[in-house]
Amino acid sequence: MEFSLIDRIRERTAQGRDDVRLGIGDDAALLAVPAGQELAVAIDTLVEGVHFPQGTSAADIGWKALAVNLSDLAAMGATPAWALLALTLPHADPSFIDGLATGFAQLAQPYRLALVGGDTTRGALTLSVVVHGFVPPGKALLRSAAQVGDSVFVTGTLGDAAAGLKLVQQHANDTDARAGYLIDRLNRPAPRVAAGLALRGYANACIDISDGLLADLGHICASSKVGAEIDASLLPRSSALLDLFDDAASRDFALSGGDDYELCFTVSAQHVAAVQASLARLGCGATRIGRIVEGDRVRVRDAAGQWLEPEHRGWDHFGA
């Protein structure tokens, strides 16, 4: 079982990277980090029923397991290079394994990412992926580098994945193009790798939005020892989200829904124009949603300028 899965992915992903000195098939892979580069390494696990709903297709699971990890590299401004996959499966179903391999490889290919190691075991469906990327010393985007006065930006639109999950849970009709779009945002997140690379040298702090904007911006604030003020009216929301959910629900999804895998980053005034132009060229755009202030809290203001109370923010778990 082990080699059939791993080999199926390997066959479909980058061959012949000359930094892979020895790939799958021995006790360990042998890899060469290019001179003058540091290695960025991240690991994330997806468990069925926790990180993706039961019934998610094998291909979507394979894609997402890699996507959430590439998103971590994106948030560091690192160039993806290699991955390892630890897969636990209840039984060896060839079509399921083939689907997983297909989804994983579809995302890996454009990045020339090489699968260099893997392990397959029997048990409840769980995928742990480790990704390795390269970043020049001192150029990584850290959570800890936000400065008071920075503008806070996010890429793309927020809340789509949480709305997609709601629709899946409601067994919504996904032949509706808008519902299909939101569910696709849940199942096939597109890690913002190109945006992360473009932000090197321009953004101060950066994080990817996996737990929800308020939680993840809160991580930037905690690491940087600053606060943040967000204007709810500035949150970028897709037309599909605004069509299918009312303003309050879509705002809550945008503030505290997780799984969007957009980047949240802070930029000092002199770089704002360059960042906006650069990300517009990449097609994902970047929206200014607030600013970094002194303090230690993330506060959210509504369109009338009133601070929202925690119970209206949908993120009580995060503290006030």
Place this chain on the structure above:
Amino acid sequence: MEFSLIDRIRERTAQGRDDVRLGIGDDAALLAVPAGQELAVAIDTLVEGVHFPQGTSAADIGWKALAVNLSDLAAMGATPAWALLALTLPHADPSFIDGLATGFAQLAQPYRLALVGGDTTRGALTLSVVVHGFVPPGKALLRSAAQVGDSVFVTGTLGDAAAGLKLVQQHANDTDARAGYLIDRLNRPAPRVAAGLALRGYANACIDISDGLLADLGHICASSKVGAEIDASLLPRSSALLDLFDDAASRDFALSGGDDYELCFTVSAQHVAAVQASLARLGCGATRIGRIVEGDRVRVRDAAGQWLEPEHRGWDHFGA
């Protein structure tokens, strides 16, 4: 939950490795591979009830999850440096987490291994560990480098872990020192890192024995396109194993029991004396058990010089 576990391990493992530029706490770790070294990377997963029996102590689980991975680095002749841990747990039990952290750290400390990343999720008890080590280019010990005429060696003794598992399954009295020894060999395997380093430049092929001698030596043969002949009478067996099990059972454990995490390696005639002296100094010893021949099979001879039939080898799954 996530940070409490990961932090507990981090607190107890190497701080201040200057090749860890950024450790746990951001989207990815930032690491610097020393100039002139390649990176060896391996991943292995342990699932409760599959890779360790239910009832195994948390500390033993934490130790073993790291040990099986360090054993992969040992088999490559790599120096351990960094690890990441993905842990899936049914519920957050502080004493269990503390035990895991203790066992993991006990093994990590002597290697100055730094935990640089982790992820904790909820689900059936599963641990995936990724280890990174260093090896000079061209010096790694590969499965594919066995030569006809090489002697086949193993470190330590074989069959102890499989015997230990049998005793656990039989609810044996582990106050018997011999039973305790065998169960400890199952729960606390000592990866042969120093032996792997000592073999660089001397051994041709090397693998660690996780699936059992015959299966793992079979991997060397398949990768190297050679065969092997083993003398069952030469298999190193501990006195505890020989005391508690009869000759046939202990031979089967030694041939096909997994989980020993000893090294199996091949050495050309001119290096045999140097290897034996070197591993004797390390205290694990090395026993010559057979030789590499032309062909594609692993064959086993009994003390009378008769080839054992597959049904007597206990490794039918491996093919004849």
